[in-house]
Amino acid sequence: MSLYFKYLQILFKSQMQYRTSFLLLSFGQFFIPLSVFAGLYFLFERFGQIKGWSFFEVALCFAVIHMAFSISECFARGFDAFSSLVRDGNFDRLLVxxxxxxxxxxxxxxxxxxxxxxxxxxxxxxxxxSNLPIEWGIIKASILILMIISGVFIFTGIFILAATMCFWTIQGLEVVNIFTDGGREMAQYPLNIYHKWVAKFFTFIIPFGTVNYLPLMYLLDKNEGNSIVYMMAPIAGIIFILPCLLVWRFGVKHYRSTGS
Structure with a gap:
């Protein structure tokens, strides 16, 4: 990890060499999800609620998933841009x-x-x-933090899977954006507003439901039955990265240099 933080320090210094550009790009990134959130706001202004969910309940869901995505995209960007390492043959240097x-x-x-x-x-x-009547305690505060962490692990896992595919395809596949950008857009709403097969897929295959739905139900006191399942759901999202790492190891073992 000392090497990782050294990378972090070097790249941060390099990006801060052009501070005006850095600030303008950060400013632009601030407004990208703002336009999406504006659409969400006007949707609720028109209809009032969506399948029993109020505006601020969905806003909480929106904030959690976008926080997780932005953190993952910042610190796992190397996997998102991994295809250039394979295409140019630079991954060979990492292996030695x-x-x-x-x-x-x-x-x-x-x-x-x-x-x-x-x-x-x-x-x-x-x-x-500030607009939700949630009775906060140590457990609920911890679950909220776990929801964000779980989302970071899920998005990072998807980035790793997308990078692993480059060992065979060389170029990155745009279809993976269905699960990154598309998953982010889908997961900014509670899963029960979608068809059952969609909710099941994004709970048991790509476990966004363990971030934006099951623990959210517990925070808002909407859960039914055993509350332990709702409380522990974010852990499933964290575990999701383990099979992704195994797939990565499989891909590294079967890597063949491009000869660039």
Whole structure:
């Protein structure tokens, strides 16, 4: 991890060499999800509620998933841009170094301008929480933090799976955006507003439901039956990264250099 933080420090210094550009890009990232949130706001202005969910309840869901995405996109950007390493043959250099390839790929690129998106999501989170009658305690506060962490692990896991596919396809596949950008857009609403097969897929296959639905039900006291299932749901999202890492190891073992 000392190597990872060294990567972090070097790339942060390099991006801060052009501070005006950095600030403008961060400012732009602040407004990208704002337009999406504006659409959400006007939707509720027109219809009042969606399948029993109020505006501030969905705003909480929106904030959590966008915070998780912005953090993952910042610190796992190396996997999202991994295809260039394979295409140019630069992944060969990572293999001969006596360090874990996961750390090296993660440390190859950071997008600190994504903090603009993160700040906007934090503002929405504070606004939503201040308008919801949630009785806070240590357990509920911990679950909220776990929801964000779980989302980070899920998005990072998807980035890793997308990067692993590059070992065979060389170029990155745009279809993966269905589960990254598409997953983010879908998961900003509670899952029960969708068809049952969609909710099941994004709960048991890509476990966004363990971030934006089951624990959210517990926070809002809407859960039915055993509350332990709702409380422990974010852990399933964190565990999701384990099979992703196994797939990555399989891909590394079967990597064939492009010869560039």
């Amino acid at each position: 170094r006596p360090r874990n390839t996961i750390i090296q790929v993660m440390g190859s690129q950071f997008e600190f301008t994504r903090f603009g998106r993160l700040i906007q999501s934090i503002i929405v989170l504070i606004w939503a929480l």
